[in-house]
Amino acid sequence: MVDPRVSNSAGTVPGGGGAGLRGAPPRSAAMFQGGSLKVVTTGFRDGYLRSNGVPYSENASLTEHFDRLPPHPNGDVWLIVSSVLEDPQYLNGPLYLSTQFKKEANGAKWNPTPCKTDPPGKPRPK
Numbered sequence: 001m002v003d004p005r006v007s008n009s010a011g012t013v014p015g016g017g018g019a020g021l022r023g024a025p026p027r028s029a030a031m032f033q034g035g036s037l038k039v040v041t042t043g044f045r046d047g048y049l050r051s052n053g054v055p056y057s058e059n060a061s062l063t064e065h066f067d068r069l070p071p072h073p074n075g076d077v078w079l080i081v082s083s084v085l086e087d088p089q090y091l092n093g094p095l096y097l098s099t100q101f102k103k104e105a106n107g108a109k110w111n112p113t114p115c116k117t118d119p120p121g122k123p124r125p126k
Contacts, residue, residue: 035068049085049095060087077103 041062048055065082072078078100085095104110 037066039064039066055090056085056087057089059089060085062086075105079103 041064042060044056044058044060044062046055046057063084063086065080067080067082069078069080081099081101083097085091085097
């Protein structure tokens with residue numbers, strides 16, 4: 001089956017840059033057949049990358065790729081979040097970050113509950 005996201009004969013996903021991001025390996029369409037989402041965020045307020053860390057400016061740009069990998073032969077499903085932060089004011093070059101998440105087999109480790117809200121018109125206790 002041909003992946004509709006393939007943009008050229010090299011088999012790269014749009015946004016992958018063909019030869020990869022500044023030396024990173026290319027983002028192969030075959031690698032991300034489980035699903036992929038690209039998010040670009042701009043228009044930040046000034047802030048800090050970490051509470052005790054480097055500042056960033058309103059000129060910063062954050063590009064995130066959310067990639068759901070196809071199921072592994074043992075049944076594991078992985079989500080990989082890759083982020084590239086660029087800020088010409090405070091950073092000499094892009095900051096690359098990546099986090100991997102493995103889907104749990106069942107909900108035993110996570111049990112969300114709905115938010116509790118007061119009925120309309122009833123004052124909140126103090």
